[in-house]
Amino acid sequence: MRNAFLDTLFELALHDERIVFITGDLGYRVVEKFMEQRPQQFLNVGVAEANMTGLAAGMSREGKIVFTYSIANFPTLRCLEQIRNDICYHDANVKIVSVGGGFAYGSLGVTHHATEDLSVMRTMPNLTVVAPGDPVETRAATRAIVLHQGPCYLRLGKAGEPTVHTGPIDYRLGRAIRVRNGNDLTLISTGGMLQTAVKAADRLSAAQLHARVVSMHTLKPLDVNEVLAAMTDTQAIFTLEEHSIVGGLGSAVAEVLAEANGPRLPFKRLGIPSIFSPHIGKQEYLLAQHGLNDEGVTRTILATLKPSSSRQNT
Amino acid sequence: MPPDVSISPSELARRIRKHSVLMTSQANAPHIASSLSVADILAVLYGRILHYDAERPDWPGRDRFILSKGHGCAALYAVLAECRFFPMDWLRTYSQDGGHLAGHATHKCAPGIEVSTGSLGHGLPIGIGMALAAKRDGKSHKVFVVLSDGECDEGSNWEGALFAPHHKLDNLVVVVDYNKIQSLGHVKDVLDLHPFAEKWRAFGWSTRELDGHDLVALEDALSGTPFEQNRPSCIIAHTIKGKGVSFMENNLQYHYTPARGDELSRALAELEAQ
Numbered sequence: 152m153r154n155a156f157l158d159t160l161f162e163l164a165l166h167d168e169r170i171v172f173i174t175g176d177l178g179y180r181v182v183e184k185f186m187e188q189r190p191q192q193f194l195n196v197g198v199a200e201a202n203m204t205g206l207a208a209g210m211s212r213e214g215k216i217v218f219t220y221s222i223a224n225f226p227t228l229r230c231l232e233q234i235r236n237d238i239c240y241h242d243a244n245v246k247i248v249s250v251g252g253g254f255a256y257g258s259l260g261v262t263h264h265a266t267e268d269l270s271v272m273r274t275m276p277n278l279t280v281v282a283p284g285d286p287v288e289t290r291a292a293t294r295a296i297v298l299h300q301g302p303c304y305l306r307l308g309k310a311g312e313p314t315v316h317t318g319p320i321d322y323r324l325g326r327a328i329r330v331r332n333g334n335d336l337t338l339i340s341t342g343g344m345l346q347t348a349v350k351a352a353d354r355l356s357a358a359q360l361h362a363r364v365v366s367m368h369t370l371k372p373l374d375v376n377e378v379l380a381a382m383t384d385t386q387a388i389f390t391l392e393e394h395s396i397v398g399g400l401g402s403a404v405a406e407v408l409a410e411a412n413g414p415r416l417p418f419k420r421l422g423i424p425s426i427f428s429p430h431i432g433k434q435e436y437l438l439a440q441h442g443l444n445d446e447g448v449t450r451t452i453l454a455t456l457k458p459s460s461s462r463q464n465t
Numbered sequence: 466m467p468p469d470v471s472i473s474p475s476e477l478a479r480r481i482r483k484h485s486v487l488m489t490s491q492a493n494a495p496h497i498a499s500s501l502s503v504a505d506i507l508a509v510l511y512g513r514i515l516h517y518d519a520e521r522p523d524w525p526g527r528d529r530f531i532l533s534k535g536h537g538c539a540a541l542y543a544v545l546a547e548c549r550f551f552p553m554d555w556l557r558t559y560s561q562d563g564g565h566l567a568g569h570a571t572h573k574c575a576p577g578i579e580v581s582t583g584s585l586g587h588g589l590p591i592g593i594g595m596a597l598a599a600k601r602d603g604k605s606h607k608v609f610v611v612l613s614d615g616e617c618d619e620g621s622n623w624e625g626a627l628f629a630p631h632h633k634l635d636n637l638v639v640v641v642d643y644n645k646i647q648s649l650g651h652v653k654d655v656l657d658l659h660p661f662a663e664k665w666r667a668f669g670w671s672t673r674e675l676d677g678h679d680l681v682a683l684e685d686a687l688s689g690t691p692f693e694q695n696r697p698s699c700i701i702a703h704t705i706k707g708k709g710v711s712f713m714e715n716n717l718q719y720h721y722t723p724a725r726g727d728e729l730s731r732a733l734a735e736l737e738a739q
Binding site: 197201202206209210212213232 | 579583584589591595597601602624627628
């Protein structure tokens with residue numbers, strides 16, 4: 152996803168001089184092309200995220216479309232008040248980009264686990280929160296946030312995520328993409344968990360459960376209609392995110408369901424409990440430890456639907 | 466240039482102080498002493514230095530001004546009203562329910578407020594972004610940022626202080642309102658900044674110290690920026706917290722309480738006599 156983002160942004164920057172890419176001294180062997188070929192649109196601020204974020208707000212006030220770029224929690228939590236006051240309150244045209252959402256930098260330890268960012272960023276007024284599900288969505292999201300006037304947060308995985316969308320997609324901010332149809336249950340995922348959602352759906356179909364899979368690539372504004380459609384059309388809803396179950400996708404969907412006038416369905420948030428992961432290991436290992444690989448997800452879904460997978464009216 | 470140069474900086478400063486004392490008193494709002502210490506700096510900036518057009522506050526060629534010490538905003542609102550950015554009677558609504566003017570500098574509430582401040586340590590990085598954009602776009606306007614001394618405790622300022630000289634932002638001017646008192650006491654007791662000017666010089670800023678109530682010295686320095694090519698300028702303005710109202714001067718209490726009861730008439734009488 153990182154490369155999909157950087158390649159797309161570089162192409163856009165070649166044709167739009169307003170685009171400025173600012174890094175907090177990260178991106179070894181991936182940002183050099185930008186630095187060398189577009190020096191007037193590139194800036195390395197050093198390891199100084201508060202200055203980076205305030206500075207980005209200042210540049211945006213002068214008409215620039217500014218990207219701030221770093222990894223894990225550095226461009227978000229480290230400089231949260233600059234995001235709130237300088238970017239969001241001023242409705243500044245700044246796009247905050249974090250590489251390494253969730254456990255992407257898993258083996259580097261808890262300091263590098265971005266597991267609360269979506270929750271925190273979702274509370275910021277004026278901020279559009281985007282977590283694309285694969286490289287195809289990442290390219291489309293990058294184009295979309297450049298066109299969108301106003302602050303955005305783009306949460307990416309790292310590298311090597313598989314392409315889920317094999318054909319063209321209709322990507323619009325705030326509009327979920329239905330990746331697979333099914334009427335037994337709905338699996339709503341955000342970010343790089345999309346591949347896991349699809350694999351879990353494959354496993355479930357072996358158990359004669361037909362899962363609708365939805366990529367909720369925009370967490371804010373949430374596609375409320377797609378959530379309500381899942382409530383109406385299917386008989387259980389599961390959310391899937393590489394993030395704390397507090398405040399992220401699961402919470403956002405739960406808020407919609409709790410206020411909706413509709414049937415009460417089996418519903419569960421699949422994600423990371425509100426803990427610092429005690430495990431040491433790479434992304435795949437950590438996800439498995441937290442039941443977030445396709446096998447674990449399938450197991451949890453089946454256990455939740457048992458003893459009854461039919462609609463429960465209360 | 467300033468639209469009305471018929472008002473001298475000294476008269477403008479006096480009016481800023483009177484407005485600020487009244488506004489904070491009527492609203493029972495804090496930070497009067499912070500407005501009084503910065504009044505002369507603002508009077509010289511708006512009376513003599515800044516390029517602006519009050520009828521077109523977003524005129525692209527304007528100099529950018531950021532009051533990073535957003536708690537001194539009564540003085541900023543006052544000078545903006547005097548310079549006709551908005552009607553004078555808005556000042557009466559300062560910090561009042563349903564009023565025009567919030568208790569920290571707020572860009573949403575009045576024309577002429579470049580950015581909202583109030584949480585300390587935000588103004589300099591924003592100003593740096595504006596200055597960098599101007600440089601890259603070949604624009605000739607300048608960016609002025611006024612900091613408080615207390616806010617120089619904030620690490621974000623020193624991130625910015627490191628950045629601006631490295632990028633040769635000689636279109637950027639910082640003025641520190643060094644009134645020596647912060648929220649809970651004297652700066653030297655809370656978190657000493659000494660040697661303050663040397664710190665800025667060591668970071669690469671072309672730095673001058675002056676009496677922040679000497680209007681001529683302020684005008685000389687501010688009109689002479691950049692002090693050196695390829696370096697940002699820093700002015701350490703030695704000021705007196707509460708300057709101009711004798712019983713408020715160097716008195717921590719007036720970081721919090723406005724003129725109350727007969728203090729108001731005493732303060733206004735003192736300012737009238739100046």
